Amino acid sequence: MSAISERRERERAYRHQLIITAARELAETEGWEAVTTRRLAERVEYSQPVLYSHFNGKDAIVSAVALDGFSELAAHLRRARQAAPESGQALRAVCRAYLEFATERPALYQAMFILPTELRFASAETPPPLRASFNEFVNCFHPDNKRRELFAEVLWSALHGIAVLSESGRIPPEGQEERLDFLITQIADTPMKPTTP
Amino acid sequence: MSAISERRERERAYRHQLIITAARELAETEGWEAVTTRRLAERVEYSQPVLYSHFNGKDAIVSAVALDGFSELAAHLRRARQAAPESGQALRAVCRAYLEFATERPALYQAMFILPTELRFASAETPPPLRASFNEFVNCFHPDNKRRELFAEVLWSALHGIAVLSESGRIPPEGQEERLDFLITQIADTPMKPTTP
C-alpha cells in the first residue's frame, strides 16, 4: 500500500513536470498561441482530461511555466551579479543579464510578465523564486540604502518597459545598449541621493 | 449617384466609428475578454459579418480603439505639459499625466500597449497620434539635448513598466507617487550629463 502509492505519486509528479516542460517547449518553438490543450495533451501522449487532473486550467499551466522561469531568472541574475568584478559593476551586470534573459527566452518571459497569471506578487504568499529574482535587484544597492527596495522597483520597471516595448516593436530594437547605458548611469551614479529622508 | 453614394459613405463612416466606440465601451466596462464579435455585433445592432466589412478582423478593431487612445493620450500629455508653470516642471507633469491615463483607462491602455496590435511603431508609416504622444516626452527635454529621443525612450519605458507592473499587481499599487518622484529626479536632474558623446 505504501510503496505502491509512493510509486504512483512519483509517477504523477513526473508527469506533472512533463506537462510543464512540454508546454514550455511548445511555447518556445511556436509561441503561446500554439499551446492549446489538445496539442499539449497529444505532446505528452495523454488525453486532455489528464491535464485537468494536474492543473485547474490552462492558466495554471502557464503559471507553472512562469514559476520555473522565475527560478531560472533568479539564478541567471545571481550568476551575473556574482561574476561582476567589483560591486560597482554588479548593477550593470544584472541589468544586462535581465534584458538578455528577456530577449533570449521571449516565450518564457511572456508567461512570467504578460500573460494572465495566478501567481501572487509582492504579498505574503509570493513564491520564493519571485522574491529571489526581485532581491537580486535589491542587492545591487548598498544595504545602508534605506530606499533600495524602491530603487529596485523602479529599475525593474524600467527594464521591463524596455524589454517589452522593444520586443513588440514599439521602440526600435537597435540602440538597446545605449538605453541600458543611460538607465544605468542615471540610476546608479547617484544611488545615495535620497531627497533627505 | 453622387449625393446618394455620399450619404452612404457618410452612414458607413458613422457606423465605422460606432463599432469602435462600442468596442471601447464594452472593454472599459467588462474588460477585453468580454469583447467578442457576437456581443459587439449585438451592441451595434448589426450582424457579425458587417464587422468584417469594416475591419479585417477583431485585431483590427482593437487597433482602431488603440489609435483613438493614442490621440487622447497625446492630447492629455500636451495639456499637462502646457499647463506646467515652468518648463522644469513639464517633465513631472507629463509623467504624472501618463500614469494617470494608464490607471484611469486600463482597458484603453491595454489595447494600446499590451494586446496584439497592427499598428506600426517607430517607422515611416507610424500613425501621427503615436508620434505625437512620443513627441510629448521628447519635448520635455531641451532642444539642444542631442540625446533627447533616447531619454524619451527610456523615460517612456520606465513609465510603461511602472504602469503595467502595478496594474497587474506585480509591484504594490501603493508607493506609486514615490516611484514617480524617484524616476523624475534621476532622469531629470542630470539631463545634460551625456558620457561625452
Next chain:
DNA sequence: CAGGATGTCTAGCGTTGCTAGGATATTGTC
C-alpha cells in the same frame, strides 16, 4: 418596370477551453 449591383443576414465551419460519464485497469479483501 426589369436587371444588376449593393448591402445585410442566416447558417455553419473549424477551433478553443473544459467536463460528464463510461470503459478499463489496478488494488485490497475474502
Next chain:
DNA sequence: GACAATATCCTAGCAACGCTAGACATCCTG
C-alpha cells in the same frame, strides 16, 4: 485465486470563439 472497490484514463460532447459562404432583400440605374 475470484470478486468488489478503487483509482485511472479516454471517448464524446458542450458552449463559445473568430470568421465566412451563400441566400435573401434592398436599392439605384437603364
